[in-house]
Amino acid sequence: MSDLPTLLAECIAVVDETMDMLLSRTKDTEMRLFEAMRYSYTTGGKRLRPFLVTHSSALFSVDKNCAARVAAAVEFMHTYSLIHDDLPAMDNADTRRGKPSCHRQFDEATAILAGDALQALAFEVLSAPETHVDPAVRIELVRKLSQAVGVNGMCGGQMIDLLSERIDELNISKITRLQYLKTSKMFTFSSVAGSIMGKGSYRSYMALHDFAQEFGLAFQITDDLLDVEADQKKLCNAIGQDAVDGKATFVSVLGVERTRAHVSLLVDNAISALEVFDELANPLREAARYFTNCTN
Amino acid sequence: MSDLPTLLAECIAVVDETMDMLLSRTKDTEMRLFEAMRYSYTTGGKRLRPFLVTHSSALFSVDKNCAARVAAAVEFMHTYSLIHDDLPAMDNADTRRGKPSCHRQFDEATAILAGDALQALAFEVLSAPETHVDPAVRIELVRKLSQAVGVNGMCGGQMIDLLSERIDELNISKITRLQYLKTSKMFTFSSVAGSIMGKGSYRSYMALHDFAQEFGLAFQITDDLLDVEADQKKLCNAIGQDAVDGKATFVSVLGVERTRAHVSLLVDNAISALEVFDELANPLREAARYFTNCTN
Numbered sequence: 001m002s003d004l005p006t007l008l009a010e011c012i013a014v015v016d017e018t019m020d021m022l023l024s025r026t027k028d029t030e031m032r033l034f035e036a037m038r039y040s041y042t043t044g045g046k047r048l049r050p051f052l053v054t055h056s057s058a059l060f061s062v063d064k065n066c067a068a069r070v071a072a073a074v075e076f077m078h079t080y081s082l083i084h085d086d087l088p089a090m091d092n093a094d095t096r097r098g099k100p101s102c103h104r105q106f107d108e109a110t111a112i113l114a115g116d117a118l119q120a121l122a123f124e125v126l127s128a129p130e131t132h133v134d135p136a137v138r139i140e141l142v143r144k145l146s147q148a149v150g151v152n153g154m155c156g157g158q159m160i161d162l163l164s165e166r167i168d169e170l171n172i173s174k175i176t177r178l179q180y181l182k183t184s185k186m187f188t189f190s191s192v193a194g195s196i197m198g199k200g201s202y203r204s205y206m207a208l209h210d211f212a213q214e215f216g217l218a219f220q221i222t223d224d225l226l227d228v229e230a231d232q233k234k235l236c237n238a239i240g241q242d243a244v245d246g247k248a249t250f251v252s253v254l255g256v257e258r259t260r261a262h263v264s265l266l267v268d269n270a271i272s273a274l275e276v277f278d279e280l281a282n283p284l285r286e287a288a289r290y291f292t293n294c295t296n
Numbered sequence: 297m298s299d300l301p302t303l304l305a306e307c308i309a310v311v312d313e314t315m316d317m318l319l320s321r322t323k324d325t326e327m328r329l330f331e332a333m334r335y336s337y338t339t340g341g342k343r344l345r346p347f348l349v350t351h352s353s354a355l356f357s358v359d360k361n362c363a364a365r366v367a368a369a370v371e372f373m374h375t376y377s378l379i380h381d382d383l384p385a386m387d388n389a390d391t392r393r394g395k396p397s398c399h400r401q402f403d404e405a406t407a408i409l410a411g412d413a414l415q416a417l418a419f420e421v422l423s424a425p426e427t428h429v430d431p432a433v434r435i436e437l438v439r440k441l442s443q444a445v446g447v448n449g450m451c452g453g454q455m456i457d458l459l460s461e462r463i464d465e466l467n468i469s470k471i472t473r474l475q476y477l478k479t480s481k482m483f484t485f486s487s488v489a490g491s492i493m494g495k496g497s498y499r500s501y502m503a504l505h506d507f508a509q510e511f512g513l514a515f516q517i518t519d520d521l522l523d524v525e526a527d528q529k530k531l532c533n534a535i536g537q538d539a540v541d542g543k544a545t546f547v548s549v550l551g552v553e554r555t556r557a558h559v560s561l562l563v564d565n566a567i568s569a570l571e572v573f574d575e576l577a578n579p580l581r582e583a584a585r586y587f588t589n590c591t592n
Contacts, residue, residue: 026447028456029459030447030453030455030456033451033455089403089404089405089408090408109385112383112408115412116415117452119412120415120446121442121446123438128439135435139434140423142423143423143424146419147420150413150420151320151330151413151416153416155329155413155416159406160326162405178325
């Protein structure tokens with residue numbers, strides 16, 4: 001079996017090529033919209049959600065072209081959420097992955113539309129016959145993705161996140177729910193996608209669901225930890241950007257050491273959930289350790 | 297047969313009740329998001345797109361509950377587009393149907409998220425088994441709606457509209473394409489929805505498609521005419537708000553009289569397209585005349 005960095009690089013190459021193929025070109029007036037959409041997904045990124053689609057699909061011997069299309073749809077959806085999150089009214093981020101954010105490179109109106117069109121494109125890709133021969137499989141993918149995005153998913157999580165500065169007491173239970181909605185729901189969709197496409201058993205579906213739910217949470221908390229550590233390195237503040245913004249995170253509530261222990265526990269749980277699978281699930285196991293700095 | 301005002305009122309009652317049923321409630325932190333979504337679709341509106349879904353479905357004896365769900369999905373989608381169009385970075389509208397626009401009643405971030413979540417909800421409703429027993433029908437609805445919304449639909453049209461102030465020459469051909477994308481595509485989806493659900497013939501599908509394409513264009517141009525006439529009544533300016541904004545419209549290019557003649561021609565074409573249907577299509581015919589002021 002290939003090592004993780006090779007598999008990650010392979011996944012990036014395949015999903016990026018697929019996204020380019022799926023975003024049809026135009027030379028007409030609305031070209032600016034295509035450019036903003038393309039700009040936003042070509043700014044790099046780990047393509048972790050596509051990786052989950054790809055390697056959950058491999059467990060069920062799903063056709064690689066079908067898996068690549070679903071992986072691209074997930075990344076289109078993720079890209080929309082990043083564009084809108086960066087807007088001045090939201091996180092007001094001038095840069096994303098070291099490049100100007102979409103609204104800085106283009107303008108706010110174009111960024112709003114690019115996000116909207118990327119969400120629609122994700123559903124368009126999932127619904128096309130090329131994605132899966134069985135319409136019942138395609139509609140199940142659409143249904144699960146729409147649930148992962150809407151009020152009970154990413155959008156709901158982002159709403160809580162925005163409100164969290166005003167909430168007096170954001171305890172561990174509430175922060176867990178926030179991150180579960182904002183991050184884990186998309187991880188979960190990406191991981192069960194393989195089981196849906198491959199018509200896996202209920203047991204295998206739930207194994208991937210539970211894996212992704214815990215991994216998503218661990219991934220998000222690791223992000224918070226990295227924020228704090230970056231700030232500590234800068235020697236300018238020891239509590240992290242989100243704490244400065246007034247946002248409660250696991251780190252601000254539990255402290256660094258207990259948070260690290262919590263991440264480690266979540267990753268153990270995530271990997272335990274995969275025990276129904278053989279070594280074909282190793283890329284998922286290794287990704288969970290790698291992206292949460294739990295490799296040793 | 298009931299008269300048009302009665303049918304319109306019936307449609308509003310059914311679709312509003314269905315939307316309330318489909319937008320699940322919560323008492324959790326993200327309640328603000330639900331409130332913004334509900335606020336935005338309860339500000340009134342003609343529910344013209346749901347009317348097209350309802351009465352195209354009646355042509356094929358589609359189950360009324362199924363039609364009501366698709367009608368609600370279309371109105372959720374339409375509501376998302378209105379919320380985002382009103383944003384400061386877009387049309388910067390403080391009011392919508394006489395009430396504060398979503399971002400004025402709540403805030404910009406909430407309005408962006410409410411639009412995003414309404415788009416996802418539209419697809420979630422279409423993909424649910426309750427909407428149609430046949431997954432192939434549901435996925436076709438999702439596919440057509442996603443195409444009507446994305447870069448080659450509403451979002452593309454809105455992008456051209458925003459850019460139109462900068463375009464030196466916006467001729468009738470380009471304005472037609474803009475309105476076709478921005479308005480007709482959603483009209484078209486709403487009208488072919490009945491044929492898709494009722495598994496109508498290709499001929500009936502195309503009849504509804506052609507009807508809606510012409511009606512959508514006529515409807516949008518009527519809106520431009522009303523803008524001009526409202527301004528003329530105010531005696532403060534004779535060329536209309538969009539002309540003031542630098543946007544080219546049919547009225548600014550053709551003048552009022554020739555524009556009226558053009559609308560009349562489009563409505564005739566729309567109604568001609570329906571000749572394959574009997575008097576069951578009368579509500580569609582009457583709506584096309586009524587909403588374009590071509591009743592006499």
